[in-house]
Amino acid sequence: MKRIPWIDLRSLVALSMVVVFILISAGCSSSGATSSEDPNEIRVDYAYYSPTSLVVKKQGLLEEEFKGEDINIEYVLSQGSNKALEFLNSNSVDFGSTAGAAALMAKAxxxxxxxxxxxxKPEWTALVTNKDSDINSVKDLKGKKVAATLGTDPYIFLLRSLSEVGLTQDDIELVNLQHGDGASALSTGQVDAWAGLDPHMARLELETESELFYRNADLNTYGFLNTRTEFAEKYPEHVERVISVYEKARKWVIDHPEEAAQLLAEEADIKLEVAKKQLERNDFSNPTPGEEQKKAIIKAGNVLQKSEIIDQDADIESLTNELIDPSFAEEVISELKGD
Structure with a gap:
């Protein structure tokens, strides 16, 4: 057998070491590039049911936060949780405003x-009917036309309210309409009742004397700011910076209730008194998701599972734990308190 010259063996070893070094360096370089990479844009929704999102948009707080970083900021209007979730699912936004139970439905x-x-923490939904209606309780909805927006907190509120009195969706004639259209359908008599959402609900209450015949603040789930999991994993620092911007907006709303109501009235094109009533039904005191929210979402999830909206085999508790991630908000708020 022909012997390989010693010089060739040494060359082969040296060449191998060079290749390994290059591969390791490339891997380190690639890893570093991914962790320090900035997104080209950050896309957030704004919604009339989320006053803080209106402040973020109107005051240009995201633009201020990312000034000089060559990151484009884009705003998209969400007309309901269902729309915000559609945008998140289709990668049309990076952050979407929804009700907690609606987010759980999507997660499932x-x-x-x-x-x-x-x-x-809002009381943004209730069951509504016209002032001259013979509907006085949830039981009276049996056989009636009821408007609601599928996949949103008002819809889930309706299901939970029916469940409390031994009824189901099959006992009513559900009319699937977006929130504003549901309000119009009620005021024109096309439906007998409506699972309402502010500010439309507050407007009907004040302008047409519509009756909120069933209210239960505990059945309203929280206002969730959701992000796409991929975005959170790729840009954790940017998630925290977006949250810090929402924190500025939240504190501004608390400190400037009159101006916040005026801003909401202008953006949603509603009367000032309607905007004030909507804001009265919102608690802005606790921005960090945690056990309180998990308990509320699990309760809603159990009803949705019973109503066969969520698959019977789904593990509601595990889904809730996967959905709610307090780590980003905890980090931001801890740093802000430290300042």
């Missing part, structure tokens, strides 16, 4: 989202 269907911040 495989939506790649996580809740990273609480923008408010």
């Amino acid at each position: 269907k495989g939506a790649p989202i996580k809740n990273v911040y609480i923008y408010s």
Whole structure:
């Protein structure tokens, strides 16, 4: 057998070491590039049911936060949780404002989202009817036309309210309409009742004397700011910076209630008194998601599972734990308190 010259063996070893070094360096370089990479844009929604999102947009707080960083800021209007979740699922936004239970429904269907911040604890939904209606209780809804927006907190509120009195969706004639259209359908008599959402609900209450015939603040789930899981994993620092911007907006709303109401009135094109009533129903005191929110979402999830909206085999508790991630908000708020 022909012997390989010693010089060739040494060359082969040296060449191998060079190749290994290059591969390791490339790997380190690639890893470093990924962790320090900035997104080209950050896309957030704004919604009339999320007053803090309106402050973020109107005051240009994101633009101020990322000034000089060559990151484009884009705003998209969400007309309901269902729309915000559609935007998140289709990668049309990076942050979307929804009700907590609606986010759980989406998570159960495989939506790649996580809740990273609480923008408010609202009583934004109730069951509504016209002032001359013979509907006085949830039981009276049996056989009636009821408007609601599928996949949103008002819809879930309706299901839970029916469940409390031994009824189900099958006992009513559900009319699936977006929130504003549901309000119009009620005021024109096309439906008998409506699972309302502010500010539309507050407007009907003040302008047409519509009756909020069933209210239960405990059945309203929290206002969740969700982000796409991929975005959170790729840009954790930017998630925290977006949350810090929402924190500025939240504190501004608390400190400037009159100006916040005026801003909401202008942006949502509603009367000032309507905007004030909506804000009265929002608690902005606790922005960090945690056990309180998990308990509320699990309760809602159990009803949704019983109503066969969520698959019977789904593990509600595990889904909730996967959905709610307090780590980002905890980090931001801890740093702000330290300042």
